[in-house]
Amino acid sequence: MYTKTMVTKITQLPQLKPVKFPRSYGSGKVVYKIQPSVGQPTKKVVAEIKRLAKKDIYPPEQ
Amino acid sequence: MPGKNDTQNNNGGAQAPIILIDNNMIQHFLSKHLGKELEPILKEVEDIGAVLSVSQIVVYEALKAIVFKPTRFAEVSGFFEKYIVRYPVNEEVLIEAARVHEVYGSDKHTKAHRDSFSSEDVIIGTTAMMLGAFVMTCDANDFPIPFFKEVNRQHIYYQEKGRRRHIVMYLLQPDGEAIGAALEQLNTSNMKPKPSSKKK
Numbered sequence: 219m220y221t222k223t224m225v226t227k228i229t230q231l232p233q234l235k236p237v238k239f240p241r242s243y244g245s246g247k248v249v250y251k252i253q254p255s256v257g258q259p260t261k262k263v264v265a266e267i268k269r270l271a272k273k274d275i276y277p278p279e280q
Numbered sequence: 281m282p283g284k285n286d287t288q289n290n291n292g293g294a295q296a297p298i299i300l301i302d303n304n305m306i307q308h309f310l311s312k313h314l315g316k317e318l319e320p321i322l323k324e325v326e327d328i329g330a331v332l333s334v335s336q337i338v339v340y341e342a343l344k345a346i347v348f349k350p351t352r353f354a355e356v357s358g359f360f361e362k363y364i365v366r367y368p369v370n371e372e373v374l375i376e377a378a379r380v381h382e383v384y385g386s387d388k389h390t391k392a393h394r395d396s397f398s399s400e401d402v403i404i405g406t407t408a409m410m411l412g413a414f415v416m417t418c419d420a421n422d423f424p425i426p427f428f429k430e431v432n433r434q435h436i437y438y439q440e441k442g443r444r445r446h447i448v449m450y451l452l453q454p455d456g457e458a459i460g461a462a463l464e465q466l467n468t469s470n471m472k473p474k475p476s477s478k479k480k
Contacts, residue, residue, distance in 0.1 A: 228324040228432050228451060231297040234412035237459050239376050240467055252373065252410060254333065257365030263332050264322045266363045271315025275352050276307040276345070278440055 297330045299451070300367070300408050302417035303341035303400070306334070308447065310356070317438045321449060330414075333365035335373075335407040337400045367407050377406040383427065383462045390424045397422060409454040420450040427459050428452040 257263065301309075308314045309322070325332060339360050346352040360366060367373075381402055385394035401422040408415050408423075414431060415423055432451035437444060 226432060226434070228321065228328060228330075230328060231330065231414060231431065231451075232453070233295070234297070234414070234453055235456060236412040237409040237454060237456050239379060239410070240463060252367050252370070252407065254368075255366040257331070257333065258363045260326050260330065260332055263363045264326050266359055267309050267322060268315070268319065270310045270355055270359060271312060271318075273310075273352075273355060274312035275310040275356055277311060278313060 297328070298333055298365075298411055298413035299325060299330045300404055300411075300413050300415050301332060301334050301338070301364075302404060302415060302419070302422070303338050304418045305416050305449065306338060306342050307345070308418060313440045314436070314438050314447070317436050318449070321434060321436075331365055333367060333413070334360070335404045336366050336369045337403045339366065341400055367411065369403055369407075373403060373406060373410065376410060377403050379463065379466075380406045380409065380427075380459075382466060383459060384424065386462050386466055387426060389426065393424070397424075405454070408452075409456075409459060412454075415450075415452045415454075417450055417452065418447045420448075420452060423452050427455055427462070429455050 258266075309318055339357075342356060342360070343353065346356060377399070381394065381397070384390045384397060384402070404415060405423050405428070407413070415428070417423060420428075420430065429452065430450060431453050432449075434449045435446055436449060437446045439445070
C-alpha cells in the first residue's frame with residue numbers, strides 16, 4: 219500500500235525544448251509554432267475549476 | 281495567449297512551463313468527490329506559475345460525455361472557451377501525430393501496443409512534444425516509456441459511496457532524446473534501398 223511519504227509536490231519544473239521533427243511537408247520550418255487560444259491566468263483557471271467541481275460536472279458512473 | 285502573468289515566472293524571465301491536461305484529469309478535477317482532494321495539486325501548479333492548457337482534442341473528449349446534458353455542457357464548454365488555453369489540432373499536428381504513431385511502433389517496449397494508444401492520446405502526446413510541454417494524466421500507460429518520462433507522481437485518496445478509493449496523478453515530460461533517436465532511425469531505415477529480389 220502506498221503511503222503519504224511517496225507524495226512529492228510539484229515544485230520547479232525543468233525548461234523543456236520542443237522535439238525537432240523532420241520536415242517533409244508544409245512551410246519548411248523545423249519546429250512548428252502552434253498558436254494557442256486566448257486563456258485566463260492560471261489563478262482564474264484554478265478558481266473556475268474549483269467552482270465547477272462543486273457542481274459535480276462528472277459524477278461517478280452509476 | 282496565456283495571461284501576461286503566466287507567460288513568465290520568477291526564473292529570470294524563462295518561459296512558464298506548459299501543462300497539458302489529459303481528459304481523465306479534467307473529469308477528475310470537475311467531480312465533487314475527487315475535485316476537493318485535487319485542490320493541492322492545483323495550488324502547486326499555480327505556485328510555480330505553470331500554464332494549464334489542453335489540446336483541442338480534449339474538448340471533444342470532455343464534451344462527448346455530457347453533450348446532451350444542457351447545464352453541464354454549458355458549464356464545461358464555457359470553461360474551455362473562456363478560461364483554459366487550447367492548442368489546436370491542425371494539419372501539422374496530425375502529420376506529426378502520424379510520425380509519433382510510428383515512433384511508438386518502432387520500440388520493442390511499445391511496438392506490441394502501438395494500435396492500443398487512442399488517437400486522442402497520440403495527439404495530446406504529439407502536442408506536448410511539439411510545444412515542449414508537460415502532460416498531466418492519471419494513466420501513464422497512454423504516454424509510454426521510453427518516449428515520456430515521469431517528473432512527478434502523486435497518490436490521491438478519496439471516499440466514494442463509503443469506500444476508500446485512490447488515483448495516481450502523473451506529470452510526464454516528452455523525452456526528446458528518445459524521440460529524436462527513434463525518428464532518425466525510422467528515417468534512415470526507410471531511406472536505405474531495398475535489396476533486389478531478382479536472382480542473378
